[in-house]
Ligand SMILES: Nc1nc2c(c(=O)[nH]1)N[C@H]1C(S)=C(S)[C@@H](COP(=O)(O)OP(=O)(O)OC[C@H]3O[C@@H](n4cnc5c(=O)[nH]c(N)nc54)[C@H](O)[C@@H]3O)O[C@H]1N2
Ligand SMILES: Nc1nc2c(c(=O)[nH]1)N[C@H]1C(S)=C(S)[C@@H](COP(=O)(O)OP(=O)(O)OC[C@H]3O[C@@H](n4cnc5c(=O)[nH]c(N)nc54)[C@H](O)[C@@H]3O)O[C@H]1N2
């Protein structure tokens with residue numbers, strides 16, 4: 001007998017926009033998903049991916065019971081019970097630590113971790129229980145430089161300024177494509193409509209990007225920067241602002257140190273000096289500087305393209321500095337700070353944790369630690385380089401580093417050589433196929449949802465609690481239970497960090513559960529709310545536009561902004577060395593792209609998102625194509641220092657001459673990958689070309705942008 005259809009409010013957990021959803025439930029499934037018009041923040045906006053949440057949940061390829069790889073085989077898997085799986089995991093991982101030291105067990109946390117508050121809490125417990133420095137995450141292939149700038153300048157790595165898009169009159173976007181990504185470190189559901197509104201009120205949008213993206217194509221101005229040339233551009237902009245007396249920090253001057261010092265630095269970088277490396281002519285740099293400085297309310301906003309490059313740290317610093325110098329930090333229409341209902345930043349700071357940098361370094365290459373993690377660009381070498389401290393066992397949670405970290409090919413091979421590996425994931429994919437055990441978790445509407453991370457990064461102060469709506473498949477467990485259960489199993493067998501505290505904390509945390517922790521955070525938070533209160537507002541609560549928070553919200557010792565941290569100033573010599581260097585002959589510079597119907601590496605098994613025209617194509621400028629005898633539809637051989645791929649070519653003058661562009665997250669046609677739909681739309685992996693040795697030498701973040709490649713007809 002069919003059950004009646006009911007409609008419920010939910011939140012999309014796929015990307016940072018956190019759109020409100022209206023979900024029709026029938027027979028324990030989400031049979032229809034629409035935008036929730038009653039959500040005060042997203043007002044009905046959704047993108048095509050939301051409908052695929054149920055595709056993942058009901059995917060026949062989804063792992064629904066713990067799986068053990070049959071010893072000695074690479075592609076035979078057998079179901080095991082949870083107690084067998086956790087026992088085996090605990091025994092084997094503890095044995096590796098007993099034999100080779102605690103640091104021999106590594107942990108990699110993937111992007112979806114931050115889309116589940118229960119996973120965030122559970123992962124931090126597991127990480128502490130493991131007690132190893134070999135921790136890695138998607139942070140160091142993403143926003144690390146921006147967190148570093150916040151740590152150095154504002155005193156807390158998680159105090160990230162958010163562009164006040166709804167009230168600005170000049171939005172300068174560097175290395176972001178919100179019309180495809182739906183916004184990042186800027187939770188702004190319906191960003192397309194918000195950008196349209198900016199234009200409608202007479203505001204300006206300028207996009208700095210080597211490709212004429214969906215966002216750039218509809219901007220007032222597109223500046224086709226050369227990959228990795230943004231710090232040069234920004235120094236030129238600051239030069240003009242100081243030289244022409246346009247600096248106007250306003251009230252910020254009362255609590256900012258280093259304005260004169262920054263002026264002196266900027267004086268060295270005339271637009272003429274930086275133009276060639278930036279790929280933008282001096283006059284355009286001057287105009288940009290004047291327009292930005294003179295706009296009544298302006299904000300410079302940078303994201304992935306600005307971070308994942310050789311000068312990511314400098315760019316992040318200069319972006320924040322530009323907002324300060326023009327008085328746009330912490331004022332409406334500028335870059336502002338949230339007052340989130342669950343204030344993780346404030347709570348961490350109270351416990352003495354503001355983040356940290358370079359407190360120790362990685363074993364093989366000496367790359368700096370950040371926030372208790374090592375750069376993911378060092379993951380493969382930490383696994384495959386013999387010696388004391390070599391990582392011999394790994395736990396991955398919600399990550400696919402074979403497709404998402406630089407030189408994924410090397411990591412792919414390194415994973416095959418591990419003594420033991422446990423993956424907590426929904427799928428048997430390019431990474432988890434190497435695991436000895438795959439532990440499956442709940443997903444999507446099977447979990448209660450509260451955006452611990454993204455409510456704190458939103459363009460308005462909002463909060464929303466969405467209950468679990470559908471029952472999980474019987475064989476899976478909640479992410480929190482799996483993470484903490486694994487930690488307990490490890491401790492039971494004598495692994496991990498010794499001391500009763502850990503064991504007791506784990507037992508206590510398991511007994512209390514993540515809801516109690518969240519409720520306490522909400523009650524202690526600035527909104528003095530609670531789970532119960534939020535449950536009474538199923539479409540979410542909108543506390544209003546962002547409010548000025550400085551200097552009170554600063555976490556530096558003296559509550560002052562440090563405009564010129566020595567760390568960044570010291571890195572300028574490296575940038576100056578690039579000013580004269582000619583571009584390598586013959587090689588092209590590879591950049592990535594995101595597609596609206598894709599989400600990093602893991603949604604290509606949803607037919608509704610991958611059907612139609614092949615998405616994983618190499619964009620080549622017609623002039624570069626002509627030189628190589630390439631036409632649209634040809635297969636190109638693309639080779640870098642680390643690997644080569646074959647991929648279909650698409651001619652496009654959206655990319656600047658000398659630049660080629662391939663999306664990341666593809667390359668699904670490997671043995672033992674159980675993704676039947678994705679395999680038929682496999683594409684090639686951008687990260688089989690990206691180079692793990694190319695990092696931002698300052699921060700250790702991966703430098704994907706501008707990887708030199710040779711392209712020829714296959
Ligand atoms: N549809 C979809 N949405 C997503 C994701 C997805 O995979 N698909 N992923 C989510 C995640 S994890 C994140 S972090 C966000 C990212 O959100 P965004 O940062 O907005 O995403 P991208 O589209 O990667 O934008 C980066 C831009 O930088 C440009 N770029 C590359 N190199 C350079 C450079 O050297 N300088 C400059 N100025 N620009 C450069 C690229 O051409 C690209 O347009 O998106 C999230 N949303
Ligand atoms: N060249 C290049 N590389 C990039 C980027 C780029 O722009 N260019 N972008 C980088 C960025 S910004 C990011 S964030 C990283 C992402 O890198 P990763 O986080 O390593 O990779 P994802 O593709 O997000 O993989 C997510 C994994 O989590 C699983 N998963 C999804 N939901 C759940 C869940 O609820 N529970 C559990 N247990 N598992 C789940 C999926 O099956 C998948 O295996 O990629 C980075 N890599």
Ligand code: SF4
Pocket residue numbers: 012013014015016017018019045046047048049050182189
């Ligand atoms: S924009 Fe992001 S949050 Fe909104 S529906 Fe699409 S994937 Fe979900």
Ligand SMILES: [Mo]
Pocket residue numbers: 111138142
């Ligand atoms: Mo990301």
